[in-house]
Amino acid sequence: MSATIGAALKKVAVALLLDKKNWEKIACLLLAVFMIVFFPAVALAAVTSMEDVDFTSPEVQTKVILSLTEEQIDELTLVEDTVKALHTAMSGRTPEQIKAAEVLYVLALSEYAKEPGFVAKLAGCFADDQTDEQLIAEVNAAFGTNLDPEDFSAIMNYANHQLVEVAKSQLGNVGGEPYWSWYGYGGRVEWCACFVSWCADQCGYIDRGIIPKFAGCGTGVDWFKARGQWLDGSATPAPGNIIFFDWPDDYGVMDGNSDHVGIVEKVEGGRVYTIEGNSGDACQRNSYPVGNYQILGYGTPML
Template identity: 30%
Template sequence: MQINKERETKIEVEKKLILSELLAVSKASHAFNHSLNSLNETDREYEEQDRGIKNRLNPKELRKWNRLSRRKKETYRKQSRIPQSRELTTVSKSKLPTTGISEKAISNSKKSTAKGISKGISAGAGGVGSEALKRSANKFKEHLAGKEWERKNQENLRVLQIEENNHSENQTARAAGIATAVTTLVTGATSALAVLLVPTIIALVVMATVIAAVLGVTENQGSGAEAIVQVARQEYAMASRNIGGKKYKEWYDMNADWCAIFLSWCGKECGYIEQQIIPKTASVSNSRIWFKVRNQYHTKESGYKPKAGDFVYFENGMSHIGLVVSYDESKDQIETIEGNSGSSTGIPYHTASQVTNNLYSRKTSSISGFACPDYPENNSVEIPEPYGTVYSYMGWQTITSPSSKQYQLRETAGMRFDKDGFGIIDGRYVIACTTKFGQVGDYIDWTLANGEVIKTVVGDIKNQSDPGCNEYGHKDGACVVEFVVDKDSWYGTSKHPTSFHPEWRSRVVRSDKRGSFEVWKDLQIISQLSSCI
């Protein structure tokens, strides 16, 4: 009996110990859950404040805000006297009853909670709309602007003043180059003959200056803006294939922020850099200055209503540029396509940004103004069926008359071929076509029915007096485009343009004139001026 009582007593004691241990575990679990709830509440409060600040930042400011550490974000809140949310509580062993809960489990829970807060801050949207958050966002914007921006702005104003003072000299720069070319025409002549030609050269310079001045003040928006908009839309459609703007950076030979580079690249595709319609630059401020000295820049405050093809500048606290692709006056809203934009995980940012399509109110605070390039008329020709169904080729060496424009263009540009034997000038295929589409030296883009575009330069003119040739081309118009090739490697073979480029096996449906070979244009001006004397 005594043994049984002792056993019962021992069992009771063990039961009490087990119950006590279970109670301790329950209390520890409750305390841990309370700590997690506290962290979740802190998480929600922090996310709400973060959303409120994000809603007051423009896209570029938002990207910089997202790159800040949590501690730096808290600094802006403190500076703006925002009531601080509870700090992330560290769950330590001393605050928990001694239980069977492992320290590893507690550590993993803390890491998981902290990770959740980090993700919540990155993905948060919306906002609370308080004055405190507004002050915090403004404080961050002031930091971005800073004294450095003021310094740069003063420097830009100084450069602008210099450019404006020299504007009249810049207008005659090309004419001076033409005068230099004219001077070379008298090389080898006797000194007496050179003296007699001086008045002629001066007359040529004056006439070229007048022509340059007239060209410089042309005000013609025209439909040429459609070309650069079309190029930008095509690049946006392929944005996922070009993360980080690699091809634009390689073209410009600069690995840096590429929003301005992107617009220059689009302009290059249309021949607008060669025609001095838009600048080739990687600098937003230099782009604005370029248009301002040409009286083609309008501030937002002027009330200017943008058009498709205009450049939009984001310079109030940032430095960014985009292309206006449409404007809805009823909503006072612009649609843009921008390079070096969108969300990016790259460091630096520009290594993982891309081409994006965005909507803004014209009155958006970050917008400073618009540039309206002096686009030319869009010289397009629609090619009806059944024309443009086949291609032919001719040897570049068959052009032998030194007095012909075809010969002079080849000698000026140099007779160069790509690896397949196609003639190349300025990165474009040399072709022959009728004068319906252009003259020798003109840049022509040919659009095919399958959407492909063949970029060419006219190196020869098809004779419409030949049997079977009409205004569209040879073979009764079936052959609109004739490629100029290396006679030595093509003649006597079975080579054909589509054997190298199967994507060209489609009907030619439209031609678009995109400018002309720059050196050739200068030579033609010289020729025209000389004929007037």
Template identity: 45%
Template sequence: MIPVQSSECGFNEKYPRVHNGITDDDYSIKVGIQHLASCLNDAKVASSGDTEHISLTLQGYNYGNEYISWANEHFGGYTRANAKVFSDEMKAKLKTNVYGDPDYVVHVLRYYHIGNNNIVEVAKSQVGTTSGSKYWTWYGFNKKVNWCAIFVSWCANESGMLDDNSVPKFSLCTNGENWYKKNNRWKDKSYVPMTGNIIFFDWQQDGHTDHVGIVEKVENGKVFTVEGNSKDEVREKSYNLSSKSIYGYGI
């Protein structure tokens, strides 16, 4: 099987531009790299953590660069929904039953991890992301759920820290709390946290955690955090270390 599906792109000048037209492995890789570089440039990917534009790149790689300009013009970027719209429009235009893979991004990103062991850097790269769909679909949910804990898990996974020794995979704040307590990794609110610790909140101050985030730093008596599902967005926030809303920390 040819390793890189790049036969139909414009950089293929040697073989027929049809599905599986390239029959040489090395040439397939060469063409694929050129096509990917072109998509990365068109999508304006800023860094390895820029998954918003990387997603746009990947769907453009699958559909062709024209998808990138189309998605930016009509939707401001990639979404799973507009990938399907584009595929449907092209199928109608070309009178074919299949056009690319609308779920290409989801399939590829399962294997893409930033992997620098810096959960804070990963979290900060996501600031401004709204709706949380990329996180709860990664977790396995097919409809929207509260995603603050899922965001922490996703960041741990992307940084290579999601395991039984560092950060657990959890979708409920209480499950995360229980894991840290069970593994003697829990600190109450009197603890001064360190960068990368997991911070749990109790908004109602009723003894039950109901929100979670990632500690960025502690400075001048304040803890600075990155949190998912803060008004349905990834946000940077800060609290006094003495805040009654802080419930405890996972370390």
């Protein structure tokens, strides 16, 4: 068995578990139960004394794994096998949908995992262009559960908030010097991609291979496409997605190449709200209709 089962999920789990303000949420209570069952108090005590709980680190993984009983290891093996089966069953779905299936299984549906056809039933709940409310309605109908779509949305958004929060902290910067100088340039350049890369670096995402370090928008597009982490411009993105634009030239012609990049803050009322560096030479909020013709597509980081 590998030492980690969805490192990003476990990091989210611990963060939510330790934040008592979240305990009134049904999904967070389910999460707390899951963590208590699979990660004994001694393991949690060992890892939560660290300033930054990082379940991708060998040190934390070792402390957790060594504290498990054989029965708990068997349960974790089932989790890992089920997650692999979900990936296979959802091979045609987006990275965000695959992550959603993992979250639903681990946090709310693990008791059904041993039932015949569980993976196919869960995968069958997903559809194209589906809202969280529609997805949870399908899950509740399929499994007889009573999950709250708002709780599910909150958990799904949690992992993406770090990048958004870093970007928000930079609103108002003019000139982009912290970002292009960090990248290594000795003078001002077109710095929208440097800004996205800088924000990713503050989250540790570059070192972990979640978002690339890129100064050219086309390089970022190619990186996400090569990994199957790309949505076209007609899609509805999620917070923390990387939005790439293709501006029309003076004749209104789009060349299919990315000219600008930013970070998706949220989607509300049919509009995509973004935080962009080098927007009028500043860090600014902007918004666009979902599916706007200038949106080339989205990189979807896998946390």
